[in-house]
Amino acid sequence: MGWFKQLMGLEAPKAKTEAQWTANETLPVSGPLGLAMGKGVMFDSTLRLLLDEKTTVVIPDAQQIWSTGTIDLGQSTWLSRYYMNDEDYWLQVHTTGDIVGQVESVILFNYLSYVTLGSEAELRRLAGPQSLIGLPTYTHNGVEYTREWGTENGQTELVALSEQLRNPDESYSIEHRSMLYARETGLTERREFLLFSVEEDAEGTVSLSTSLGMSLYTTDLSII
Numbered sequence: 324m325g326w327f328k329q330l331m332g333l334e335a336p337k338a339k340t341e342a343q344w345t346a347n348e349t350l351p352v353s354g355p356l357g358l359a360m361g362k363g364v365m366f367d368s369t370l371r372l373l374l375d376e377k378t379t380v381v382i383p384d385a386q387q388i389w390s391t392g393t394i395d396l397g398q399s400t401w402l403s404r405y406y407m408n409d410e411d412y413w414l415q416v417h418t419t420g421d422i423v424g425q426v427e428s429v430i431l432f433n434y435l436s437y438v439t440l441g442s443e444a445e446l447r448r449l450a451g452p453q454s455l456i457g458l459p460t461y462t463h464n465g466v467e468y469t470r471e472w473g474t475e476n477g478q479t480e481l482v483a484l485s486e487q488l489r490n491p492d493e494s495y496s497i498e499h500r501s502m503l504y505a506r507e508t509g510l511t512e513r514r515e516f517l518l519f520s521v522e523e524d525a526e527g528t529v530s531l532s533t534s535l536g537m538s539l540y541t542t543d544l545s546i547i
Contacts (some may be wrong), residue, residue, distance in 0.1 A: 354403045355416045355423050356392065356541060363387050363547040364407070364414065366431075370543055372523070378536040379464070381433050383412050384547070390490035392497075393422065404486065410434065414544075415536070429544070432517060432536040440521075440529045448498075450521050450531050457481060461504050461517065463535075468504030468517045481521065497535065498523045500542045508523050513538045 324415040353359045365385045392404035401422045405414040411434050417427040440446050447453045455461055461468050473479030481500035488495055495523065504517040516536040523529045 328394050344540065353410070353423070354405075355418050355426055356429075356544070357546040358388065358391075358403070358414070358416065358465040359476070360388050360491065364405070364538075365545045365547055367543045370539075372507075373510070374413055374513075377506075377513075378535075378537050380405060380431065380515065380535055381411075383409060384413055390488055392486045392488045394486050396484075399522050400466045402484075408417050426541055429539040429541060430536040431539055432518065432534040435533040435534045437530060437533055442448075444479070446521065446531075448531065450519060452478065456502050456519050463517055466506065468515075471505050471516075473502075481519075495525050497525075508537075512540075 337496060357416045358364070363385055366382050370382045376378065383398075383505075386407040386409055388405045389408045389410075390406045392402075392406070394404070396402060399420050401418045403418065403422060404442075405416075407413060413432050413434070415428075415430045415432060417477045418424045418430075419427055432543045438449065440449065442458075450456050457470070457480065458472050459476070461470070470479070472482050475519070476517040479502075481502050484499040484501055486499060488498045499522050501518060501520040505514050508515050514537075516534075518532075518536060520532045520534075521529065522532060
């Protein structure tokens with residue numbers, strides 16, 4: 324077991340090829356809202372004006388979905404993730420009942436940073452006990468966000484998530500330890516999110532990604 328799994332308490336992820344996936348391991352061809360690998364996504368042209376000065380999240384031009392990810396949260400609750408050809412953007416759809424069931428939320432994320440971690444010391448400094456990630460509040464670029472996960476008064480543990488991914492070339496899994504923060508924007512049911520995720524892929528590469536997201540209505544996007 325490597326230093327990442329020792330520190331974070333994870334089992335080693337098991338790489339799987341397309342042929343190794345079984346019918347019980349659901350990687351849907353078409354997901355909620357008709358989102359799927361190869362599909363195009365267009366965003367409402369009024370969003371940029373609406374969100375101006377409310378958030379620094381960038382609303383992109385039309386995008387094509389390059390790869391898809393599925394996270395089974397248990398109790399018939401799912402996260403479906405869609406990674407765009409422009410690698411700065413990805414969508415997350417939270418559903419209940421079934422992967423293509425009731426849509427609970429849609430969030431457009433912008434990647435802010437992606438850093439490969441080479442040691443336990445670096446992980447502790449950037450995302451572990453020596454970092455600010457996991458505290459009840461987090462300030463990014465002068466903006467304060469409130470922790471969404473965990474009830475501790477002090478630093479809480481990152482949340483373990485296992486994501487099954489597919490792109491045109493392969494299927495594989497990534498293990499995450501994540502923490503989500505949020506703030507109100509002053510717009511009805513539109514919150515801004517700050518997501519940190521320590522990730523390990525099947526080859527053992529450990530990284531820390533930071534993403535900034537904005538709540539969307541289902542009517543804010545069109546699938547083409």
